[in-house]
Amino acid sequence: MGIIEQIRQKAAGQVMRIVLPEGEEPRTIEAAAILRREGLARPILLGSPDRIRAAAAERGADITGVDLIDPACAPQRPAYAAELLELRRAKGMTQEKADELSADPMYFGVLMVRLGDADGLVSGALHSTGDMLRPALQIIRTKPGTRLVSSAFLVECRDKSLGQDGLLIFSDCVVVPCPTAEELAHIAVSAAQTAKDLCGIREPKVALLSFSTKGSASHELVDKVREAAQIARRLAPDLALDGELQLDAALVPEVAQIKAKGSPVAGAANVLIFPDLQSGNIGYKLTQRIGGAQAFAVLQGLARPCNDLSRGCSVEDIVNTVCMTAVQAQNA
Ligand SMILES: CC(C)(COP(=O)(O)OP(=O)(O)OC[C@H]1O[C@@H](n2cnc3c(N)ncnc32)[C@H](O)[C@@H]1OP(=O)(O)O)[C@@H](O)C(=O)NCCC(=O)NCCS
Numbered sequence: 001m002g003i004i005e006q007i008r009q010k011a012a013g014q015v016m017r018i019v020l021p022e023g024e025e026p027r028t029i030e031a032a033a034i035l036r037r038e039g040l041a042r043p044i045l046l047g048s049p050d051r052i053r054a055a056a057a058e059r060g061a062d063i064t065g066v067d068l069i070d071p072a073c074a075p076q077r078p079a080y081a082a083e084l085l086e087l088r089r090a091k092g093m094t095q096e097k098a099d100e101l102s103a104d105p106m107y108f109g110v111l112m113v114r115l116g117d118a119d120g121l122v123s124g125a126l127h128s129t130g131d132m133l134r135p136a137l138q139i140i141r142t143k144p145g146t147r148l149v150s151s152a153f154l155v156e157c158r159d160k161s162l163g164q165d166g167l168l169i170f171s172d173c174v175v176v177p178c179p180t181a182e183e184l185a186h187i188a189v190s191a192a193q194t195a196k197d198l199c200g201i202r203e204p205k206v207a208l209l210s211f212s213t214k215g216s217a218s219h220e221l222v223d224k225v226r227e228a229a230q231i232a233r234r235l236a237p238d239l240a241l242d243g244e245l246q247l248d249a250a251l252v253p254e255v256a257q258i259k260a261k262g263s264p265v266a267g268a269a270n271v272l273i274f275p276d277l278q279s280g281n282i283g284y285k286l287t288q289r290i291g292g293a294q295a296f297a298v299l300q301g302l303a304r305p306c307n308d309l310s311r312g313c314s315v316e317d318i319v320n321t322v323c324m325t326a327v328q329a330q331n332a
Contacts, residue, residue: 002156002294003154003156003167003199003296004294004296004320004323006199006200007198007320007323007324007327008038008040008320008323010323010326010327010330011040011041011322011323011326011327011330012038012039012040013330014326014330015039015040015041015042015326016041016042016119016120016325016326016329016330017041017042017044017067017117017118017119017120018035018041018042018043018044018118018119018120018121018122018322018325018326018329019043019044019046019109019112019113019118019120019121019122020032020043020044020045020046020109020121020122020123020318020322021046021105021106021108021109021121021123022046022047022105022123022124022125022126022127023044023045023046023047023052023068023069023105024045024047024048024051024052024055025125025126026055026058026059027125027313027314027315027318028045028125028318029045029052029055029056029059029061029063030059030061030315031043031315031318031319031322032045032061032063032066033056033061033062033063033066034315034319035319035322035323036063036064036065036066037062040319040322040323040326041322041323041325041326042067043066043067043322044066044067044068044069044112044118045063045066045067045068045069046069046070046071046105046108046109047068047070047105048070048072049068049070052068053068069108071102071103071104071105071108072103074108076112076115076117077102077103077108078102079115080102080107080108080111080112080115081095081098081099081101081102082098083111083114083115084098084101084102084107084111084139085098087138087139088138088139091138106123106127106131106132106135107135107139109121109123110135110136110139110140110306111139113140113304113305113306114139114140114304119304119305119326119329119332120304120305120306120307120325120326120328120329120332121136121305121306121307121325122306122307122308122309122318122321122322122325123306123308123309124307124308124309124310124311124313125309125311125313125318126311128311129174129175129308132306132308133149133175133299133308136149136299136302136306137149137302140302140303140304140306141302141303142301142302142303143301143302143303144303146186146189146190146301147183147186148176148179148183148186148187148190148301149175149299149300149301149302150171150172150174150175150176150186150187150190150191150299150300150301151171151172151173151174151175151297151298151299151300152169152170152171152172152190152191152194152195152198152297152298152300153169153170153171153173153284153295153296153297154167154169154198154199154295154296154297154298154324155167155168155169155170155284155287155288155293155294155295156293156294156295156296157287157291157293158291158292158293162251163251163269163270164199164201164270167199167201167270168269168270168271168272169191169194169195169199169201169204169270169271169272170272170274170280170283170284170287170295171187171188171190171191171194171271171272171273171274171280171300172187172191172273172274172277172280173274173277173280173281173283173284173297174277174280174281174297174299174308175277175299176277177276177277177278178276178277179228179275179276180224181224181225181227181228181231182228182231184208184224184225184228184231184232184273184275185228185229185231185232185235186232186235186301187273188206188208188228188229188232188241188271188273189232189235189236189239190300190301191204191206191271191273191300192204192206192236192239192241192271193300194298194300195270195271197327197328197331198298198324198327198328198331201270201271203240204239204240204270204271205240205241205264205265205268205269205270205271206232206239206240206241206242206265206269206271206273207241207242207243207245207249207250207251207265207266207269207271207272207273208225208228208229208232208241208242208243208244208245208273208275209225209243209244209245209246209247209250209272209273209274209275209279210222210225210243210244210245210246210275211246212225212244212246213244213245213246213249213259213260213266214244214245214259214260214263216246216259221275222244224275225243225244225275226243226244228243228273229241229242229243229244240264240265241264241265242260242263242264242265242266243273245259245260245263245265245266245269246259247272249263249266249267250265250266250267250269250272251267251269252267253267253268254267255267256268296320296321296324297321298321298324298325298328303332304329304332305325305328305329305332306325307321307324307325307328309321
């Protein structure tokens with residue numbers, strides 16, 4: 001069974017409330033109908049109920065039983081505005097601005113999650129990554145023990161000898177452009193947690209990637225990866241983790257034997273940590289476009305799960321992302 005099938009099954013096992021701020025968007029409405037029909041989540045669509053119902057009728061989507069909330073006239077709005085004011089007062093938030101933002105579906109949705117009226121949030125069919133991330137970072141903030149929000153891709157490779165039966169976790173490919181050594185260490189620890197919680201990988205094996213293996217090259221960029229590995233070992237002493245490693249030493253047992261003998265993860269890594277966003281983003285797209293792998297993205301490190309879609313997403317992509325969010329919410 002593929003990873004997404006496993007995640008769908010887990011989502012159905014404990015139904016979570018997932019808010020979709022882009023509730024008037026036709027693909028989102030169709031996805032909500034499927035999620036409700038298949039019992040994968042309890043979707044909440046934000047927007048004008050009249051417009052949502054009209055769009056659903058036009059697409060032939062049955063949204064019976066899907067919760068519809070119009071932020072502009074919702075009874076929760078004053079309480080959400082008060083929470084927003086309290087949270088962001090020191091950053092210059094005013095009563096007037098908080099009142100205005102509480103009607104914005106993205107802020108309303110994030111506040112629902114913060115206040116426990118929803119278990120998670122998915123958006124991005126219309127908005128950019130930054131539009132969703134900023135309110136989530138400001139309002140939901142990070143999990144205890146983590147200072148950093150980053151992303152992980154679940155990469156399902158054709159070659160089942162790689163990682164865990166062909167499944168690899170790549171991180172970070174979306175959020176932190178140029179991590180410090182300490183930030184890289186936090187990314188590594190979060191990615192291992194994602195491997196456990198979302199993918200059921202019992203023993204994450206984390207490789208911090210570089211163009212050098214164990215001192216084969218000297219450069220300040222290599223030093224940063226090595227330092228990140230040391231910090232990560234202090235943060236999570238029981239985690240199987242090593243770095244710096246080249247990609248082939250991380251994945252291929254024969255190469256690991258030559259380049260990194262005795263490493264606890266070389267040749268068997270299932271979590272790959274990229275040194276910066278350029279390499280991470282290019283890396284996952286290479287495996288997808290040239291290697292024919294499937295890749296599914298989630299955010300990690302937020303206190304409660306919020307996830308982003310690509311603007312070119314399909315209805316199925318939205319359903320899958322909601323299911324991943326639901327499983328993260330089960331573990332939050
Ligand atoms: C994540 C991102 C949107 C943050 O934007 P930003 O302009 O740096 O936002 P700000 O600096 O105003 O930060 C907003 C708040 O979030 C916090 N924050 C920013 N990045 C954070 C992170 N990765 N983890 C935790 N908190 C973070 C800031 O400390 C700030 O908190 P505060 O307002 O309470 O002080 C930005 O890093 C980004 O655009 N990343 C790349 C995303 C992207 O384009 N990816 C493309 C690949 S698909």
